[in-house]
Amino acid sequence: MSYLHVLNGDASLTAFRQSEVPGEPVVCREFICEGKAKNTKDPELFFESRAKHLEFHYGIDQQSYHTQVVKELEKLKPSGSFPSEIILWFDYDVFCQFNLIFIIHLIRQRFKELPLISLVDLPKHTEPATFNNLLNARVLLTPGDLEIADDAWDAYCLDTPQALELFAKFNTGNLIHLNTAIAAQLPRFPDINNGLSIIQEFFLQRLQMGTYRWYDLYKLFWDSMPIYGFGDFQLDIMMNRMINAGVLEQEDQMLRITSLGSEILANEENYLDYASMEHRWLGGVRLKESPWRWSKTLQRLVAIDK
Known part of the structure; x- marks a missing residue:
């Protein structure tokens, strides 16, 4: 053999x-x-x-x-x-x-x-x-x-x-x-109410409770959501995108949520209005052009009018 x-x-x-x-x-x-x-x-x-x-x-x-x-x-x-x-x-x-x-x-x-x-x-x-x-x-x-x-x-x-x-x-x-x-x-598609993926929302919810050293926040994610299996590389990219969108701030190793991030968590603003979705894909779905959103209430994807 x-x-x-x-x-x-x-x-x-x-x-x-x-x-x-x-x-x-x-x-x-x-x-x-x-x-x-x-x-x-x-x-x-x-x-x-x-x-x-x-x-x-x-x-x-x-x-x-x-x-x-x-x-x-x-x-x-x-x-x-x-x-x-x-x-x-x-x-x-x-x-x-x-x-x-x-x-x-x-x-x-x-x-x-x-x-x-x-x-x-x-x-x-x-x-x-x-x-x-x-x-x-x-x-x-x-x-x-x-x-x-x-x-x-x-x-x-x-x-x-x-x-x-x-x-x-x-x-x-x-x-x-x-x-x-x-x-x-599937919940990595933008949320129908605030435009956040489930992982982005996890990070903002934790930072709403206080600042974190980046590695401690990553460890919290790994312990809380082991189903994803992401490493530093994937999480670093996600954090940089969120910083560029203005929902997070970083000083040295510390991360904190911004006022915009808090407003998005409260569904008063939408993350997609501030984050560049150009060339963003999940498999075959180009997110900038996609009408598909995740509904936490229905626990499924729904199509919105674009």
């Missing part, structure tokens, strides 16, 4: 290499739950679009993206040593689950004949000694599971989130965390 292991990020790579699990690792360094996901069946067109978007809006150099992300994922192609099984090691959170459906989609695009594909439910901060037990507990994904993943990916890339929202209510088979992760992604 020849194994190809897809790991979600470099954090698990060191532990994997220290374990005695046989097979070669492939590291997925994407963060698909953020930014634009071009609706195309051509991986090369997807990566080209993604590289341009991430450079322009996230400051990630295109060459670095191709070297660190695209080149690494080239290992997920048929070659002389065709793998007998591809094993996917992914956590339960939004960050990992959206990467997971992307990887399954990519494998299905590149392999005309699929090897066995299995899934390891990878806990956070896994020790090397536990990898073999996790490997033995892996679940073989059925053709139906792979179809669910691919359909969810297609839905994420559409310019309307209605199809994706349905997956939050579906039984997603052996992809046991996928529906929960999709349900958590």
Whole structure:
């Protein structure tokens, strides 16, 4: 048996290499739950679009993206040593689950004949000694599971989130965390009353109670909303956007809410009137042009007149 292991990020790579699990690792360094996901069946067109978007809006150099992300994922192609099984090691959170459906989609695009594909439910901060037990507990994904993943990916890339929202209510088979992760992604659309995403609102609500050192605020987020799985990089970008919109102020390491931020929390102002939404995307949805808003009352997305 020849194994190809897809790991979600470099954090698990060191532990994997220290374990005695046989097979070669492939590291997925994407963060698909953020930014634009071009609706195309051509991986090369997807990566080209993604590289341009991430450079322009996230400051990630295109060459670095191709070297660190695209080149690494080239290992997920048929070659002389065709793998007998591809094993996917992914956590339960939004960050990992959206990467997971992307990887399954990519494998299905590149392999005309699929090897066995299995899934390891990878806990956070896994020790090397536990990898073999996790490997033995892996679940073989059925053709139906792979179809669910691919359909969810297609839905994420559409310019309307209605199809994706349905997956939050579906039984997603052996992809046991996928529906929960999709349900958590939906409130990241602007709120119908104040224009804030659920994470932006979390930060403003905490800062309304007092100032925080940035790292303490991040830790509070990680402890309170572990479903998202975001790291410093994603949160730094979010904070900078909120500062540029005038709802937060930063002095040295301390963050505080502004009067505008308080007015937005009280639904007296709308965040979208102050924040630039140019080139802002969630998957296939361009937020500047999208009528879709999150309703806390209805717990679903609703379309507004634009």
